[in-house]
Amino acid sequence: MPEMPTKLAEIVDEFAAAPRDVVLEMMLEYADVIPPLPAELADRAGMEQVPECQTAFFLRAQVTPDGTVTTWFDCPPEAPTTRAFAGILAEGLAGASAAEVLAVPDDLYQRMGLAQAISPLRVRGGTAILARLKRQVREQTA
Template structure:
């Protein structure tokens, strides 16, 4: 797991439930805006497992690092928080590091005690689709 993501996981896992919710809101506000070439979600993949419209795109640069792009409406703070966690935690990560992120990431963070199982399932689907996109770049 990339060191920054591991740090975020540890912070969440050790935080009391009421603090976890505040932390999620902070990450919801940290989602970088989409670049102009992705306006209208052109070339992005929708994650239908999410209750709200969520789009993502991963690009593997020639140096092997991954760039992530996420879009989700501000009215969906929990789902945006997943994007913010991944955007911050995976910044500068290599393709191999992204593909190796544990599938049970959100359980390791202790989010199952703070948010609904449906939301955790959506977050898990976001991670799975992101990892699949990165792995497909590696295979090319």
């Protein structure tokens, strides 16, 4: 059975081991790692909105012919927590296979210890981002 990507597992472990008072600070570092959208996605065409997020959040996952997954996220800079979720996924899933993406546990953010550091509403938004990403991958590999 595939496991989640090594890089994402390392991020999860890093957060889980961190003192609670630095978790939010660690999260905010990931808010800046989201790559800009390519020109063909600039108008968000082909991207899916995640309505569970309090802010306008869009994503797209594409399974390439070699089976790796490319992700794109669009979230305004004034939503650093939500951008951090996207940044964690962007960095942790970079180069991952479809099977590895689908192996990411649905309770990822709880495993990271984020439920103690941020509001349940934000955790729900992050969980919805992951769920939609995985659904897109599942649909493309079915």
